[in-house]
Amino acid sequence: MENENTVKDVDSMGSVVVEKLTKDFSGVTVLQNINLDIKEGEFFALLGPSGCGKTTTMRCIAGFEKPTSGVIRIGEKVINGLTPNQRNCGMVFQSYALFPHMNVFDNVAYSLNVKRLKGSNVLKKMATYTRMLNSRLVKYPKDIEKKVRDILEYVELTEHAKKLTSALSGGQQQRVALARALVMEPEVLLMDEPLSNLDQKLRHTMRNTIRKIQQDLKITTIFVTHDQEEAMSMADRVAVMNEGEILQIGTPTDLYSNPRTPFIADFVGTSNIIPGEMLDPEDGLSVIQIGNQVVKSVSTADKKAVQVIIRPENINVLKEESKEYDNSFEGEILFATYLGSIVRYDIKVGDYTLTADTTYESGKNILKAGTSVKLGVSPERVLLI
Amino acid sequence: MKWLKRNFTGIGIVKLVIYAFFILFLIIPLLSVFLVSFTNEPINLFGSLISMETLQHTVSQFTHATVDNFKSVFSNGTYFSALLNSLRLSFLVSIIVLIVCVPIAYGIARTKMPFKKTISALCTIPLIVPTFISAYAFIIMFGRAGWVTYLYNSLGGEGFLIDPYSFTGIVLVQVFFFFPYALWPMVATFKVSDVSLEEASRNMGSKSWLTFVTVTFPLAIPGMLSTALVIFAVSFSDFGTPIILAPTDLNLLVVEAYREIAGFFNWGGAAILTVIMIAVAGFVFWLQNHFFKGKDYGALSGKPKQVKMNDNKLLSGSLSVFAGFVVLVPLLAMLTVFMQSIATTWGVDPLPAGYTLNHYKDIFTNSLGNIQNSIILALGALVLSIIIATFVSYFVVRQNSTGLDFMTTVPLIVPGIAFGIALIQTFNTAPLQLTGTAAILIIAYSIRRLPYMVRSTVGTMKSIKGDIEEAAVNLGASTLTAAVTVIGPLMLPGIAAGSILVFITVIKETSITILMAPAEWAPMSLAIFQNILRAEYYSAAAMSIVLVVLVLVLQAIANRFSRKEL
Numbered sequence A: 001m002e003n004e005n006t007v008k009d010v011d012s013m014g015s016v017v018v019e020k021l022t023k024d025f026s027g028v029t030v031l032q033n034i035n036l037d038i039k040e041g042e043f044f045a046l047l048g049p050s051g052c053g054k055t056t057t058m059r060c061i062a063g064f065e066k067p068t069s070g071v072i073r074i075g076e077k078v079i080n081g082l083t084p085n086q087r088n089c090g091m092v093f094q095s096y097a098l099f100p101h102m103n104v105f106d107n108v109a110y111s112l113n114v115k116r117l118k119g120s121n122v123l124k125k126m127a128t129y130t131r132m133l134n135s136r137l138v139k140y141p142k143d144i145e146k147k148v149r150d151i152l153e154y155v156e157l158t159e160h161a162k163k164l165t166s167a168l169s170g171g172q173q174q175r176v177a178l179a180r181a182l183v184m185e186p187e188v189l190l191m192d193e194p195l196s197n198l199d200q201k202l203r204h205t206m207r208n209t210i211r212k213i214q215q216d217l218k219i220t221t222i223f224v225t226h227d228q229e230e231a232m233s234m235a236d237r238v239a240v241m242n243e244g245e246i247l248q249i250g251t252p253t254d255l256y257s258n259p260r261t262p263f264i265a266d267f268v269g270t271s272n273i274i275p276g277e278m279l280d281p282e283d284g285l286s287v288i289q290i291g292n293q294v295v296k297s298v299s300t301a302d303k304k305a306v307q308v309i310i311r312p313e314n315i316n317v318l319k320e321e322s323k324e325y326d327n328s329f330e331g332e333i334l335f336a337t338y339l340g341s342i343v344r345y346d347i348k349v350g351d352y353t354l355t356a357d358t359t360y361e362s363g364k365n366i367l368k369a370g371t372s373v374k375l376g377v378s379p380e381r382v383l384l385i
Numbered sequence B: 001m002k003w004l005k006r007n008f009t010g011i012g013i014v015k016l017v018i019y020a021f022f023i024l025f026l027i028i029p030l031l032s033v034f035l036v037s038f039t040n041e042p043i044n045l046f047g048s049l050i051s052m053e054t055l056q057h058t059v060s061q062f063t064h065a066t067v068d069n070f071k072s073v074f075s076n077g078t079y080f081s082a083l084l085n086s087l088r089l090s091f092l093v094s095i096i097v098l099i100v101c102v103p104i105a106y107g108i109a110r111t112k113m114p115f116k117k118t119i120s121a122l123c124t125i126p127l128i129v130p131t132f133i134s135a136y137a138f139i140i141m142f143g144r145a146g147w148v149t150y151l152y153n154s155l156g157g158e159g160f161l162i163d164p165y166s167f168t169g170i171v172l173v174q175v176f177f178f179f180p181y182a183l184w185p186m187v188a189t190f191k192v193s194d195v196s197l198e199e200a201s202r203n204m205g206s207k208s209w210l211t212f213v214t215v216t217f218p219l220a221i222p223g224m225l226s227t228a229l230v231i232f233a234v235s236f237s238d239f240g241t242p243i244i245l246a247p248t249d250l251n252l253l254v255v256e257a258y259r260e261i262a263g264f265f266n267w268g269g270a271a272i273l274t275v276i277m278i279a280v281a282g283f284v285f286w287l288q289n290h291f292f293k294g295k296d297y298g299a300l301s302g303k304p305k306q307v308k309m310n311d312n313k314l315l316s317g318s319l320s321v322f323a324g325f326v327v328l329v330p331l332l333a334m335l336t337v338f339m340q341s342i343a344t345t346w347g348v349d350p351l352p353a354g355y356t357l358n359h360y361k362d363i364f365t366n367s368l369g370n371i372q373n374s375i376i377l378a379l380g381a382l383v384l385s386i387i388i389a390t391f392v393s394y395f396v397v398r399q400n401s402t403g404l405d406f407m408t409t410v411p412l413i414v415p416g417i418a419f420g421i422a423l424i425q426t427f428n429t430a431p432l433q434l435t436g437t438a439a440i441l442i443i444a445y446s447i448r449r450l451p452y453m454v455r456s457t458v459g460t461m462k463s464i465k466g467d468i469e470e471a472a473v474n475l476g477a478s479t480l481t482a483a484v485t486v487i488g489p490l491m492l493p494g495i496a497a498g499s500i501l502v503f504i505t506v507i508k509e510t511s512i513t514i515l516m517a518p519a520e521w522a523p524m525s526l527a528i529f530q531n532i533l534r535a536e537y538y539s540a541a542a543m544s545i546v547l548v549v550l551v552l553v554l555q556a557i558a559n560r561f562s563r564k565e566l
């Protein structure tokens, strides 16, 4: 084992490559031709709606599901044939899956105990087994003790070490799960919707905590979520999945500004998506007919029927007509939602209802329903798919 | 090759070992009893595997196999009448139990019957007492020197009120000691019966008794039939009552089978009777599962609703009197055993001549060994069934092992005496000569009581979420290590609950004990049985009381455990 490690190309040690992964459950295809190339130290998010196969993908990497076809590599090593306990992938389960009969310390020490079972003599084995069943009977060796203490301190759980996990809050349990996975120094950290059981506020704190730990340790991390905000704010790169397929992989900004399909545009942030028809270009700008209006855009498409995509924050709500924007429409406010720092308007324009976000300035009135407004959009902000 | 690789992991080996255990001690014995019913002489299956000579002998046995035995069931009057008598007994008992239970169950579920709590509590007595002790209690109540007989005679009656050594005696013991098995399911049925239907009927002007006869009762019929089948099975495989009470001219399958093997070493005869017993018990089990599965409780109605209590004073009063009488009989029986245990002598009188604790002293000086044996054997069976049940429930819940699920259901069906005969027959020669050892006794006990344990552990296993185990494996543990260090400890409550049940039932176990226990390993139940046969009633009584108290204590501990669980 030791030798293999040294032979390995250090740069690609924690990289994860998934090639042509397909998974059937009794004839039903759940994953189709999944390809991922995750770099070492990268924070990679799998994003998609419920039931799209995120968990299944992760479980294939962890070894809990056997791929129907395809290759999975960690570093240079093909791991398809390895059992889950040989893969060295730390996993944080959605429900945390902490061992309820053990205290925090014993939970975290579990993988170190297991490591000790391998290749030691019978007596040592017995001692370790006994300790795993009841840690009061056999003391921890110094090295394990230290490692666990260090990681508990790192996740700020030192004073909870002797508590049963059921006595901890959600966020603390989450950190135990994280510490338990990290202490085995995994090549890859897998997290399946780790924040979904936490309340709104804690979720924000934990996002930062997880991101910070990931940056500190530079550990390759695959993070599964159906919350686009979570994925976009934490990950280096995001893969958007739907119905067992990967639609697009890119950095958060890339996905946001250049969604490849309307589905992604809608899923990654809010979008106004309107079907239109391409006319002949004018002044180097595409011209699209929507109802009896035309919209100009810098982006191009090589088909006639297109989807026009405009992000809500790119629609400027104006009192009077402005020459500043090449695209200008008239509309009527239907509904205003106050969202703290922004105000979101639903605005009727022709046959469509558009969503527009404006920053809220104190002292300024929120426009009432029924108010007539002008909308301005610059062609740079109009995307065609 | 692939198969070998997949199964040659730690946990895979454990699974194979457990399968081997069931095949060796359950399937092969049952199979060989079936074969012996054709060959008429014991066959040595294990010997045939290792010795050519034995194999040749076995083959020649098979060439001489006949169906004469099966024919003789119908031509030989004894076997056929044994079958008929047994069926008649179980049929009568289940019918009478139903009739007895309907009013009591209605009283408990639907009326404000006086003494409801006391009556309910007394209903547990019959469940604690092994049937051969109940039967023996009936002898000292209704027998020649019994106090009931004395009262009856002094009121002008002639001879016995009821002769305990008769078909009627057996029916009565079984009715009074098996009725709680039917009572509680029936109470549940009446509690959940569709109240809205009843109200509809009452709105249309029906009197409450009419509502009961036309609505409540018919709705409960499927549940009652299912319960009747349970009683039928319990009565059919009961060994304790008939072995004590059956007069020589009354053939019953269990008694006949016991005599054939213990008295005459008639292997063929015992085998054919065993096959018949298993066939009948299997048929009843099949009936119950096929027709009544899920029909016993809630299926009658939707959700349980607030039950309307019948507050007719006269009705609840008479129900209370009736229920009181039914629970009084087992209580009096046990009191009688207790009186006998502290009596100097007790002739044909209402009360003993004097009182003494000598019988207890006697037991604790001379028969301490029996108590020890009981405990050691029960502990042995306990450890074995804990280990097997834990792994079996793992395989059944996590790996969907239908094979092991089936294996642990079989002992529920096979009557104890039948299983005992099968084991004796299979293991009475080399290379696996285990008959007469404590080991085979422990194995027999644990297999027979394994279903209780498995039921308890499967429940707990189901409540342990799968990702807990996956987490352990993800952290590097092998499946076996995960099972031992994570699943095992989490199963402890389920194991504890099952353990006490196994321990109690093993201490009470009669048929296997009487058939298989060697003299040097005689447990309490065997000692009591032999004392009854030798008419040493005083020591039998004292030992019975010790046994019942032991069971009571354990039961109390079990109740505390299960309450904590809730």
Ligand SMILES: Nc1ncnc2c1ncn2[C@@H]1O[C@H](COP(=O)(O)OP(=O)(O)OP(=O)(O)O)[C@@H](O)[C@H]1O
Pocket (backbone or CB within 6 Å): A025, A030, A048, A049, A050, A051, A052, A053, A054, A055, A056, A057, A226
């Ligand atoms: N063991 C299984 N057997 C059969 N079908 C399964 C199994 N596991 C998952 N599936 C199916 O595969 C599909 C993908 O499931 P998966 O759990 O990967 O979704 P997910 O993207 O993680 O969803 P969620 O966000 O709800 O957790 C679902 O349609 C699911 O029903």
Ligand SMILES: [Mg+2]
Pocket (backbone or CB within 6 Å): A054, A055, A056, A192
């Ligand atoms: Mg999921």
